[in-house]
Amino acid sequence: MTDHLPEPTHADHQGIATEEPIANPGLPEHQWRPTDVDPRAEKRAERQVAALFGLAILGAIGFIASYVVFKVGDNPDTIANLGASNVALGVCLAVTLFGMGAGMIQWARKLMGDHEIVEMRHPASSSEEDREAAVSILQTSLEESGLGRRPLIRNSLLAAGGILGLLPIVMLRDLGPLPGDKLDHTIWDIDTWTPEMQAWWKTQNRTLQRVVRDVVGTPIKVTDLVIGDLVNAEPEVMFAVDAETKQPVVEGTQLLVDKSKAAVILHRMLPSDIVSQQTMNWSVDGIVCYSKICTHVGCPISLNERTTHHLLCPCHQSTFDLADSGRVLFGPAARPLPQLELTVDDQGYLAAKRDFTVPVGPSFWERG
Ligand code: FES
CATH class of the missing domain: 1.10.287 (Helix Hairpins)
Structure with a gap:
């Protein structure tokens, strides 16, 4: 009790x-x-x-x-x-x-005591004496520091504080340099290749660059994909090996930069499901190819709804319609997903007809 x-x-x-x-x-x-x-x-x-x-x-x-x-x-x-x-x-x-x-x-x-108690709140503000004591401590500190009597120290302190405020502004420079036209083209554009890449391309005796599977680099035929498939892919030059040196033609930082811009997804749907004329013209037997880089802030996308042909970005849920020119259906992305124009080469492999016609990835200041 x-x-x-x-x-x-x-x-x-x-x-x-x-x-x-x-x-x-x-x-x-x-x-x-x-x-x-x-x-x-x-x-x-x-x-x-x-x-x-x-x-x-x-x-x-x-x-x-x-x-x-x-x-x-x-x-x-x-x-x-x-x-x-x-x-x-x-x-x-x-x-x-x-x-x-x-x-x-x-x-x-x-078992412990079970009784309700009423506890009145104390006033939130300090008492008059406490406030006077605080003001007095501040005044004493100011007098002891001699700030009022030493204008040289006071002014140099104010100048140092002001300079400190400028430092974050200086760091804004790290947001640059502006990309210029570097994002206007990807490695799908053969004309922008390095001499080493051009030399390798000459040995291939072809005019169209193939769209190959990510990681393994195998070329893809139309019959390799069934309705609903979604495949991560890249330009074939990413897997090119120099015949003499046996070294990759694209490697190191260049490989990472080029891959991050040129990565694509292939999706196959019934041609009758395709909505826009451009998507139809740029597809092959219902196979469409889009940039894998989200136009919001650049996350790689590959969450696919097979039946609706919607592609979902896992970062902030932007949703794009692969049947309708990559149109944004939902989410913060402001631009459609860039589509790559597909064709088949003379050996029946999927290939890019040309580079993307718009810059891939998120928006940037110099973007037209
Ligand atoms: S990066 Fe894709 S929605 Fe934000």
Whole structure:
């Protein structure tokens, strides 16, 4: 029973209410817990709490025993014990913590004092004396620092503070340099290739660059894709190897930069599902090819809804319609996904007819 503290009376609450602008509705009538009114329930709760603390003791003993029993080391005889030791230690520690926590919760809920109290808030503002003391401390500090008497120090301090404010402005320069026309073309445009790439291309005796599978670099025929397929792809030059040196023609930073701009996705749908005339003209038997780089802030996209032909960017959920020129259906992207014009070469492989006609990726200041 918790009758050692007086309960607030109804009259108390009424008294408080008259001092406040909004009437205090007071507290509902107190409901005593079974353990407050039934000594047998109180004893039962006491035993429950003790049992939970006992469980915690058993867990702790088990923890120590596990530590001793499982010999852990790096020789073949003991290495198998490592997993068992970890499991046993973890389980015993969990039992100990559970027993302690649950015991304390039961103790507080069922046995500790159960009485409502009303505590008036203190005023939020400081007292007049405290404020005067604070002002006095500030004035004393100013006098002791001599700031008023030493204009040289004061002015140089103000100048240093002002310069400090300029530093973030200087760092704005790191947002540049502006890309110029570097984002207007990708490696799909053979005319922009380096001499090494051009030399390799001459050995291929072809005019159209193939669209090949990402990672493995295998060329793709129309019949390789079924309706609903979505394939990550790249320009074939990314996998070109110099016949003499046996080294990749594109490598290092150039490879990463070119790949990040030229990555595409291929998707096959029924030609009758294609909505826009441009998408139809730039497709091959229902296969469309789009930039993989989201036009919002440039995340790679490849979440595809097979039946609707919607492509979803995982970063901020921009959704593009692959059947309708990459039109934005939803989300923060402001521009359609650039489409790459497809064709097939003389050996029946999918190839790009030309570079993207608009810059890929997010918007930038110099973009037309
Ligand atoms: S980067 Fe694609 S929605 Fe933001």
